[in-house]
Every structure is written in C-alpha cells, then in structure tokens.
Amino acid sequence: MRFQLNFKSGKPVYLQMVDQVKAAVAAGALRDGEPLPSIRPLAEELRVNRNTVAKAYTELEAQGVIETLAGKGCFVRAAASPLRKDARVRLLAESVDEAVVQAHHLQIDKSEFVRLAEDRFDRFADQRDRAARG
Amino acid sequence: MNADTPAIAIDRLRRRFGANDAVNGLTLNVPRGSCYGFFGRNGAGKTTTIKCLLDLLRPTAGTVRVFGMDPARDEVEVKSRLAYVPDNVAFYPWMTVRDTLDYFASFRRKWNAETERALLDRFQLDLWRKTGHLSKGQRTQLALTAAICGEPELLVLDEPTSGLDPIVRREFIQTVIGAFQDADPGQRTVFVSTHLIAEFEGLIDRFTIIEKGRELLTLEADSARERYKKVHARFASEPADLDVAGARVMRRRGREIELLVNGNAADVLARLSAQSPETLTTEALTLEEIFVTTLQPGPAV
Numbered sequence: 001m002r003f004q005l006n007f008k009s010g011k012p013v014y015l016q017m018v019d020q021v022k023a024a025v026a027a028g029a030l031r032d033g034e035p036l037p038s039i040r041p042l043a044e045e046l047r048v049n050r051n052t053v054a055k056a057y058t059e060l061e062a063q064g065v066i067e068t069l070a071g072k073g074c075f076v077r078a079a080a081s082p083l084r085k086d087a088r089v090r091l092l093a094e095s096v097d098e099a100v101v102q103a104h105h106l107q108i109d110k111s112e113f114v115r116l117a118e119d120r121f122d123r124f125a126d127q128r129d130r131a132a133r134g
Numbered sequence: 135m136n137a138d139t140p141a142i143a144i145d146r147l148r149r150r151f152g153a154n155d156a157v158n159g160l161t162l163n164v165p166r167g168s169c170y171g172f173f174g175r176n177g178a179g180k181t182t183t184i185k186c187l188l189d190l191l192r193p194t195a196g197t198v199r200v201f202g203m204d205p206a207r208d209e210v211e212v213k214s215r216l217a218y219v220p221d222n223v224a225f226y227p228w229m230t231v232r233d234t235l236d237y238f239a240s241f242r243r244k245w246n247a248e249t250e251r252a253l254l255d256r257f258q259l260d261l262w263r264k265t266g267h268l269s270k271g272q273r274t275q276l277a278l279t280a281a282i283c284g285e286p287e288l289l290v291l292d293e294p295t296s297g298l299d300p301i302v303r304r305e306f307i308q309t310v311i312g313a314f315q316d317a318d319p320g321q322r323t324v325f326v327s328t329h330l331i332a333e334f335e336g337l338i339d340r341f342t343i344i345e346k347g348r349e350l351l352t353l354e355a356d357s358a359r360e361r362y363k364k365v366h367a368r369f370a371s372e373p374a375d376l377d378v379a380g381a382r383v384m385r386r387r388g389r390e391i392e393l394l395v396n397g398n399a400a401d402v403l404a405r406l407s408a409q410s411p412e413t414l415t416t417e418a419l420t421l422e423e424i425f426v427t428t429l430q431p432g433p434a435v
Contacts, residue, residue: 005336007335007359007418007420008359008417008418008419008420009417009418010359010360010363010416010418011360012356012359012360013336013356014356039316039319040312040316043312044308044309044312047304047308047335047336047337048336048337049169049311049315049336049337049338049339050315050316050319051167051168051169051315051320051339052336052339054319054320104407105403105407
C-alpha cells in the first residue's frame with residue numbers, strides 16, 4: 001500500500017489517507033486480514049504528524065474498514081459494513097453529489113458521466129480480479 | 135489536574151522592553167497531544183513569549199500557564215515536565231557527547247536510555263567527541279536528543295531548524311518529534327516556533343501566526359488548507375466585467391486570472407464558471423503561503 005499525499009488538494013490529510021486505503025481495499029491492493037503499516041514509521045515516511053496517521057486509522061476503524069488488534073496493529077477487515085444499506089447509500093450519495101458538481105464545472109454531461117462511472121467500475125473489477133489471481 | 139487542561143495557556147500576555155511591547159496582548163491555548171506551530175517573522179515576539187513560559191522573563195501583564203501552573207510560582211514542577219531547545223544551543227565545549235548527556239540526565243527524574251541509544255544511532259553521533267568539535271547540525275541533534283530522553287510532556291522548540299543544512303533538518307525534526315510523541319501517544323505536546331514553515335507542513339496540527347506581539351490567525355492546519363485556495367481560470371477571450379468580489383487578485387494577464395480566496399471558494403467559483411472559462415482549477419495554499427498571505431499588506435481576503 002503506497003500513500004500519496006497532496007497538501008495542495010485542500011482535502012484534510014487524514015481523509016486523503018482514509019480514501020486511499022478504501023480505494024486500495026476496493027481495488028484488491030489490500031486484502032482482508034492484511035496489515036496496515038504501523039503508525040510511527042508511516043508518519044516518518046509520509047512526513048506527517050503521527051496524530052494524522054492515528055486519526056486516519058481511527059476513522060477507518062469507525063467506518064469498519066480496518067480493525068485494531070491490541071499489540072499487533074491494524075488489519076483490513078472482511079468486507080462486512082456495520083452500516084445499514086440506506087445509510088451506506090446516503091454516504092455514497094454525498095460523494096456522487098460532489099462528482100456531479102465537479103462534472104458540471106468541467107462541462108461533462110450526464111451521459112458522459114454515467115459512461116465514465118461504468119468505466120471506472122470495470123477498471124476496479126479488473127484490478128480486483130488481477131489482484132486475486134496475482 | 136484535569137486532563138483537558140491545556141499544555142500551554144497564554145492569556146493577554148504583554149511584555150514590555152523599555153518603550154516597546156515585544157508581546158502585546160497575546161492569547162493562545164495549546165491542547166495536549168498536539169503539535170502546535172507558532173509562526174512569525176523574526177522580531178514578532180516568538181522568543182519573548184517562550185521565555186515567559188520558561189520563567190526566563192516575567193510578564194508585564196497577562197498570564198501564562200503550563201499544565202495549569204504558573205511558571206514563576208511552580209518553577210521546578212513546570213521545568214521538570216517540559217524540555218526546551220533554543221535556536222542556538224550552547225554546551226560546555228570540553229565535555230564529550232557522553233558527558234553532556236549524563237550532565238543533562240542528572241537534572242531529570244527520568245531518563246530513557248533506549249531512546250538515547252536509538253537517536254544516537256540514527257544520528258551517528260560519536261559519544262566520545264567533544265561538543266566543541268560538533269557541527270551546528272550535530273549540536274542541534276544532541277540538544278534534541280537530550281531534550282526528549284528526559285521524557286518531558288511538553289517539548290518547546292525555538293527555531294529548531296534555522297541555520298541548518300536543508301536536507302538534514304527536515305528528516306531529523308521528523309525523527310525527533312516522531313520518537314517523542316510515539317512514546318505516549320495523545321499526551322505529548324510539541325510547541326514549535328519557526329519562520330521556516332515549509333519544513334513543518336505535515337507535522338503541524340494547529341498553528342498561530344503572531345505579528346507585532348499579537349495573534350493574527352489561529353487555525354487547524356487542515357481547516358486552513360480547506361479555507362485558503364488559489365483559483366486559476368482561463369477564458370476564451372478577456373472577460374469584460376468579471377466579478378471577483380471577496381477574492382484577492384494575485385495575477386491578471388489577458389485571458390488568465392489567478393485569485394486567492396479565503397473560505398468562500400464555492401461562491402467565487404460559481405461566479406467564474408458563469409463566464410464559461412476554458413479551464414478552472416483550485417489548489418490549497420501551503421501553510422507557508424498562508425503565512426505570507428496573512429502578513430502581506432493588501433486588500434483583505
């Protein structure tokens with residue numbers, strides 16, 4: 001798992017980490033039961049405060065993406081979201097809304113947007129298949 | 135003491151030298167467990183403030199508290215719980231690195247020999263070298279090592295990286311702060327004064343910008359980067375009447391414009407997109423750019 005942080009994106013650094021772990025899990029780059037790097041070496045490598053990494057891991061744990069085993073570290077959890085379906089849909093709707101606003105600014109129309117969404121879905125499915133075979 | 139008591143609480147601090155107020159009504163609170171940046175130009179009042187925390191100077195007015203205690207009244211207790219590294223460290227030049235560490239340890243209730251070994255190793259400091267023969271960088275490494283081996287709860291750094299090799303300094307500040315905070319996560323506080331802000335970009339949780347002895351801006355680093363944005367737009371032709379109210383124009387050349395916004399990016403972006411730009415991009419300011427912007431005279435953003 002490689003993180004790429006961008007201080008110029010305006011998005012809180014810990015949220016960038018949260019999203020990247022979630023993306024890695026979705027793409028199969030991180031599989032169930034695999035460990036995440038421990039906090040201090042990762043903080044040093046990324047040149048961020050340990051508080052930032054700790055906050056990202058706490059958030060990932062709250063979202064049910066990872067679990068912490070005392071004395072052992074953080075591990076990717078089997079994909080069983082603790083949230084009910086409607087809550088999960090609502091969460092996703094927020095992200096889709098952002099993307100729709102962005103599409104509007106970039107003059108991407110609805111059909112193009114939907115096509116893009118399908119493409120991205122397929123790409124993740126491909127990556128996941130390859131990761132599973134790999 | 136309550137766990138919510140801030141590591142540092144400064145309330146309307148004033149410190150006068152002759153006819154000048156070096157610090158003039160400064161208020162700030164440093165939450166425990168945070169890495170707090172104290173940013174200001176040379177002469178803004180940073181060192182004077184720090185000296186009041188250490189009881190090296192007495193306030194003219196206002197109060198300073200460290201873990202809820204008055205540094206003048208509870209001097210020993212305060213000093214046993216913090217470590218201070220000034221910008222220009224002086225050691226006894228005839229002492230070796232080993233002697234110096236032992237000397238520092240003799241003032242401390244606790245001394246973490248394991249941390250000492252790990253840092254000496256990492257920095258490759260020669261224990262038998264006399265401190266008078268160390269480079270400026272090595273002296274700072276020794277000072278930082280000595281500071282954190284005593285396991286203080288609060289680490290006060292005054293311009294820790296000034297005058298150092300730019301490649302070395304980022305790495306070892308990161309190492310030292312990492313080792314310090316990791317030993318007791320969530321409880322160990324760093325208060326770092328600097329004007330070399332870029333080096334601390336990822337480390338700072340929260341910061342205060344001080345100018346002429348007063349607080350100009352206090353923000354969480356993440357919120358600061360969400361609030362301050364640079365917007366760049368390019369239009370097909372030079373727009374006749376562009377409404378950029380609420381933004382500061384950084385650059386305008388023909389069809390291109392670069393703006394700086396503070397908190398109202400969505401609003402400004404909406405007005406720009408109404409003019410159908412060819413490209414429209416935003417990026418967050420770095421903490422250093424925010425610092426420069428805040429201190430720059432010009433129309434407010």
